[in-house]
Each structure stands twice: as structure tokens, then as C-alpha cells.
Amino acid sequence: MMATQNQHLPELTEILDELDALPQLPDIAAAMLRLLNQQENDTEELARIIASDPVLAARVLRVANSSYYGFSRQIKTILDATVLLGQKTLRNLVLTMALKGLYRLSDPSEKMLWEESMAHALGSQFLSTTYAVADPEEAFLAGLLANIGELFFLQQNPHAYHNCLKNKVTAQCSREELSRHHFPWSFSQMGAAILAHWKFSSELVLCTLYSCQPNHPQDMAPETSRLAHLVFVSRCLCCQLHIGNTQPVCNKTLDEHLNKTLLSSQQIKPQQLLDEFNALYQKNIQTLLSA
Structure with a gap:
């Protein structure tokens, strides 16, 4: 290790x-x-x-x-x-x-989680290309892998997972925040462990661990932090668009989320960003989902 x-x-x-x-x-x-x-x-x-x-x-x-x-x-x-x-x-x-x-795509929750994972991949790649802050292919892969820990817990204990989905609306917080209340580890911790087990790079392991939050350790490698921020913003975009098992559950706007990431230095119009990503998503998602 x-x-x-x-x-x-x-x-x-x-x-x-x-x-x-x-x-x-x-x-x-x-x-x-x-x-x-x-x-x-x-x-x-x-x-x-x-x-x-x-x-x-x-x-x-x-x-x-x-x-x-x-x-x-x-x-x-x-x-x-x-x-x-x-x-x-x-x-x-x-x-x-x-x-x-x-993914067992006959299960509605797993099917939606797979669609969300593909959207994270597209979103991370889109942000990387638009703002030239990371390798677009590395960004795609980071987004694709971000939900793997969540999939593991969904398959291991679907009852607890669905309780997590149900409770996040009432609690006004994310699935990631609630996951520690329903499982031994958070979704991101489990995902990082699985990627380490699969021998993915330490960059992708750490990116998965921190992809649900904008705050990263100060000594974290800048390229890894950038990658994690792209996945985090991609998650926010998917949340706003109700893609997969996501839906807006907090009071923070997309602009507030962006201001906590490396993209804060960019002159971004949140609604324009959301519209551009949605157009890209609608154009390409079916091709990728049918792969």
C-alpha cells in the first residue's frame, strides 16, 4: 500500500x-x-x-x-x-x-446509480475540458468510479441503503453524510478501499475518498485535489438535474458549492454551466449507457 x-x-x-x-x-x-x-x-x-x-x-x-x-x-x-x-x-x-x-440493472436503484455514475463521468470530463484543469480522460474515470462504494453497500444491505435514501430528504443532507449512520463506513471510504483492492492509482483512491466534499487535506497533491473537485462539482450538477438517485436536499446553491472549489477562480455563470452540461448529458448518455 x-x-x-x-x-x-x-x-x-x-x-x-x-x-x-x-x-x-x-x-x-x-x-x-x-x-x-x-x-x-x-x-x-x-x-x-x-x-x-x-x-x-x-x-x-x-x-x-x-x-x-x-x-x-x-x-x-x-x-x-x-x-x-x-x-x-x-x-x-x-x-x-x-x-x-x-450493476444489476434489473434493480431500479442500481440502474439509477449506474446512470448517475455515467453522469458523474461525463460531468467531470466536461468540467475538465471546459476549464482545462485536469486530464479529461482521468476526470472521466474519476467520475465513473466515484459511486463504487455506494454500489457495494446497496448490494450488501439494500434495506439500509433505501433507508438512507429515504432519510436524506428529511435530514436535508446528502447520502454520503448519512451513510455513516447506516453502514460501518461512509460510501467514499468504502469506494476508496475497493479501488485500492483493485490496484488503482493512489490518485484515484484519494480522489474517490474526497469526491463528496470540497475541503481536502492541505498536503494533498494539487492534481489529486483538482480531480476530486471536478467530481464534487459534477455531483452537484447531477443533484440539480435530479439524475440517478440524487435530488437537491440542502439549501446551498450551485454557486455556493462552486465557490468552495478550484473553479471559484473561473468566471462561471452557474445556470449557463448547468444548461451546457445538461445538453451534453442528454446528447450522449444513451450511447454510453448502451455500451
């Missing part, structure tokens, strides 16, 4: 030690993640890993040729997709498909 994780995640070891069964990252996603975490990545090997699963490969090609990416020519092979999309984009596409398999 990395020192930075130990420094900011004192509960992480406890969580991992006390839980017998954490969800496993699908084999093909784990293999791809291991390859991309190496210092020297092999494009042909990445294409081979994806092509080894014909169903996954077909899904990748279908989405790669969709209007979401907007290429002028058809992508016919996984190797073409690797070259044209780039390794990070392809990683995100495969991880999106792999994580989707963890």
Missing part, C-alpha cells in the same frame, strides 16, 4: 481487513489495468487483450464508431481503435463496460 494512501486513509487497512469478500474487477479489465500501469505500454498487447473477448471487442467497436467520438472514417479493428482513441480513452471505454457488469 502506498505511503500517500496510508497518510490520508487511516481506515483503509481496517476496512480491507474486516471485509471477507470485496467485489472483484473483471479479469479482462484487471489485465488491461495492469498493462496500462506499466511504464512502457504495448499498444498491440492492449489490442490483443480486448480482442480476446469477442463480445467485448464488438461492443468497443460499436461505441468507437458512434457519434460520441465522431470519427470521419469507420474503425474496423481493435488495433485501429487503440491507435485512434488513444490508450486512456480505450481504457475508460473498457472499464465502463466492465463496471456496468457489476
Whole structure:
């Protein structure tokens, strides 16, 4: 476990030690993640890993040729997709498909949580691109992963989870704030533990831990803090738009939330930001949800 994780995640070891069964990252996603975490990545090997699963490969090609990416020519092979999309984009596409398999989409709550996760990914990427404050692909992945701890608790104890959803309206606070009253750890703590278990980078582990709040440790790496702020603002946008299992439950406006983040230095018109994100979301969400 990395020192930075130990420094900011004192509960992480406890969580991992006390839980017998954490969800496993699908084999093909784990293999791809291991390859991309190496210092020297092999494009042909990445294409081979994806092509080894014909169903996954077909899904990748279908989405790669969709209007979401907007290429002028058809992508016919996984190797073409690797070259044209780039390794990070392809990683995100495969991880999106792999994580989707963890959700039981026949369950309304899990389906809405998956839609919310995709919206967080889109929102984080949109903010990163609009304000040039982080790598858009890293921002997408950070948003995509932010709800994984919540999914774990929903599947482990749906009764307690639905009580959390019900109580947040009465309590006028977020699901994250209420989660410690219904579960041993908060959603963000559980998510960070799962990502550490899956061997994601310490940056993404810490981003998940702090993605529900604008206040971060002073010694936290600036790039990690920026990423966590993007996911936090994306959560706020989704909350305002009632996407997934979210709905506005506090008295703070979007402008007040923005003023607590790195985006406070930007000249942002909250309603314009909300409208632009909503237009992007409505245009692309169905393509991503069907991946």
C-alpha cells in the first residue's frame, strides 16, 4: 500500500481487513489495468487483450464508431481503435463496460446509480475540458468510479441503503453524510478501499475518498485535489438535474458549492454551466449507457 494512501486513509487497512469478500474487477479489465500501469505500454498487447473477448471487442467497436467520438472514417479493428482513441480513452471505454457488469440493472436503484455514475463521468470530463484543469480522460474515470462504494453497500444491505435514501430528504443532507449512520463506513471510504483492492492509482483512491466534499487535506497533491473537485462539482450538477438517485436536499446553491472549489477562480455563470452540461448529458448518455 502506498505511503500517500496510508497518510490520508487511516481506515483503509481496517476496512480491507474486516471485509471477507470485496467485489472483484473483471479479469479482462484487471489485465488491461495492469498493462496500462506499466511504464512502457504495448499498444498491440492492449489490442490483443480486448480482442480476446469477442463480445467485448464488438461492443468497443460499436461505441468507437458512434457519434460520441465522431470519427470521419469507420474503425474496423481493435488495433485501429487503440491507435485512434488513444490508450486512456480505450481504457475508460473498457472499464465502463466492465463496471456496468457489476450493476444489476434489473434493480431500479442500481440502474439509477449506474446512470448517475455515467453522469458523474461525463460531468467531470466536461468540467475538465471546459476549464482545462485536469486530464479529461482521468476526470472521466474519476467520475465513473466515484459511486463504487455506494454500489457495494446497496448490494450488501439494500434495506439500509433505501433507508438512507429515504432519510436524506428529511435530514436535508446528502447520502454520503448519512451513510455513516447506516453502514460501518461512509460510501467514499468504502469506494476508496475497493479501488485500492483493485490496484488503482493512489490518485484515484484519494480522489474517490474526497469526491463528496470540497475541503481536502492541505498536503494533498494539487492534481489529486483538482480531480476530486471536478467530481464534487459534477455531483452537484447531477443533484440539480435530479439524475440517478440524487435530488437537491440542502439549501446551498450551485454557486455556493462552486465557490468552495478550484473553479471559484473561473468566471462561471452557474445556470449557463448547468444548461451546457445538461445538453451534453442528454446528447450522449444513451450511447454510453448502451455500451
